Amino acid sequence: MQISDTAAIVTGGASGLGGATAQALAAKGARVFALDLASSIEKAPKVDGVTYVEADVTDPEQVRRAVGEAASAGVPLRIVVNCAGIGPSARILSKRGPHDLDLFRKVVEVNLIGSFNVMTVAAEAMAKVEPLADDQRGVMINTASVAAFDGQIGQVAYSASKGGIVGLTLPAARDLASHGIRVMTIAPGIIDTPMLATVSDDFRAGLAAGVPFPKRLGRPDEYAQLAVDIVEHDYLNGDVIRLDGSLRMAPR
Numbered sequence: 001m002q003i004s005d006t007a008a009i010v011t012g013g014a015s016g017l018g019g020a021t022a023q024a025l026a027a028k029g030a031r032v033f034a035l036d037l038a039s040s041i042e043k044a045p046k047v048d049g050v051t052y053v054e055a056d057v058t059d060p061e062q063v064r065r066a067v068g069e070a071a072s073a074g075v076p077l078r079i080v081v082n083c084a085g086i087g088p089s090a091r092i093l094s095k096r097g098p099h100d101l102d103l104f105r106k107v108v109e110v111n112l113i114g115s116f117n118v119m120t121v122a123a124e125a126m127a128k129v130e131p132l133a134d135d136q137r138g139v140m141i142n143t144a145s146v147a148a149f150d151g152q153i154g155q156v157a158y159s160a161s162k163g164g165i166v167g168l169t170l171p172a173a174r175d176l177a178s179h180g181i182r183v184m185t186i187a188p189g190i191i192d193t194p195m196l197a198t199v200s201d202d203f204r205a206g207l208a209a210g211v212p213f214p215k216r217l218g219r220p221d222e223y224a225q226l227a228v229d230i231v232e233h234d235y236l237n238g239d240v241i242r243l244d245g246s247l248r249m250a251p252r
Contacts, residue, residue, distance in 0.1 A: 001078065001136060001231055004029025007070045008079035011035045011057050011118055014044035016193035017143065018083030020220035021227050022050050028228060030079060033070040035063075035118075057084045057114030060121070067121045076129035078138035080122045081227050082115040085143060085161075087195065089154040104157040111161035115142050119172065119183075127179040137180035139231050142169065144187040144240060150249035162187075166240050173238030182237040184230050189244025192217040211245040218243060 008025045012018030013034025022034040026049030035055040036044070044052055055066040071077045086107060092099045119140055126138040144165040151159030165185055173183040190196075190207050196217070208216045226243055230236050 001132060001139060001234055003079070003228065003231055005075050006030050006078040007073045007075050008032045008081070009035060009067065009070050009077070009118070009122060010081045010083060011055075011114070012040075012082075012084035013050070014040035014052060016083065016195070017188070017191065017220050017223045018081070019044065020224040021081050021083060023047050024221070024224035024228050025079065025081075025231075026050050031070075031073050031075055033066065033073070035066050035084070057082075057118055058109050060117055063117050063121050067118075067125050070122075071125040071128075076138075077122065077125050078129065079231055080118060080126070080138070080140040082118055082140070082142045084114055085111045087155075087158045090157065091154050092156055099156065104160075107157040108161045108164070111158070112164040115165060116168065123176055123179065123181060126181055131180050134234065135180045136182070136234060139182040139184065140172075140176075141227050141230055142183070142185045144185050146187055146189045146242060146244050146247060146249055148187060152249050153252045169240055170238045177237075182234075184236055184238070185240040186223060186226055186230075187240050187242045187244070188218060188223055189242070189247040190217050191220060191223060191243075193220055210250070211247045214245055216245075218245065 008030040010018050010022040013022040014036035022032045026032045026047055032050045034050050034052050038054045041052045053066045055062040090099050129137050131137050142165050145162040147155050147159045148162035148166045169185045
């Protein structure tokens with residue numbers, strides 16, 4: 001599918017994986033609507049072709065307004081990439097007591113329900129655009145994690161939320177096939193995003209040493225490159241691609 005002269009929605013689009021993806025799609029000629037919280041948008045760089053839209057992915061009305069803005073951009077809405085997410089750590093039972101239920105609920109709400117919310121609202125708009133070759137109308141890409149398969153100690157909420165993303169990929173692709181919409185998921189390993197900005201160089205080196213090859217952290221632009229490849233490759237549908245240098249996470 002051609003990226004130029006289309007509208008694209010990228011959640012978490014102000015930084016990290018979403019920021020790199022928004023820039024990559026804009027460089028390919030898409031009109032990108034980068035959804036994020038106001039606090040993140042304030043720090044986001046100005047990028048030609050990228051419009052920042054304040055929206056909480058867990059809020060149906062905010063998402064509906066943002067999708068409506070993208071759908072009325074004058075070019076067809078054909079691309080959605082869900083990168084918004086959070087990853088707090090807590091054990092089911094620790095010295096401080098049992099896992100906080102509200103924290104577990106929040107992680108699932110943002111990572112899983114938020115992605116599903118954007119998918120459902122955007123799918124309704126995407127289904128109305130004119131079809132291309134093979135009756136294709138667009139593609140949706142969600143973000144899971146290697147933690148969906150190899151969750152570590154303290155990642156129970158995060159792993160559950162990302163496992164849900166993996167689990168919905170195939171049925172979502174089947175649900176939307178009749179509308180000409182593909183659904184794919186990327187499961188990144190350890191990517192050098194702002195979430196790692198506060199850790200020491202020694203800790204960062206230790207993380208990189210655990211990657212079989214290449215022995216380094218992944219880069220946000222590599223995620224963005226894969227997202228672009230998925231959009232342009234029309235026969236990719238209903239599957240999960242690991243982006244992890246063959247990393248398999250240890251228990252801790």
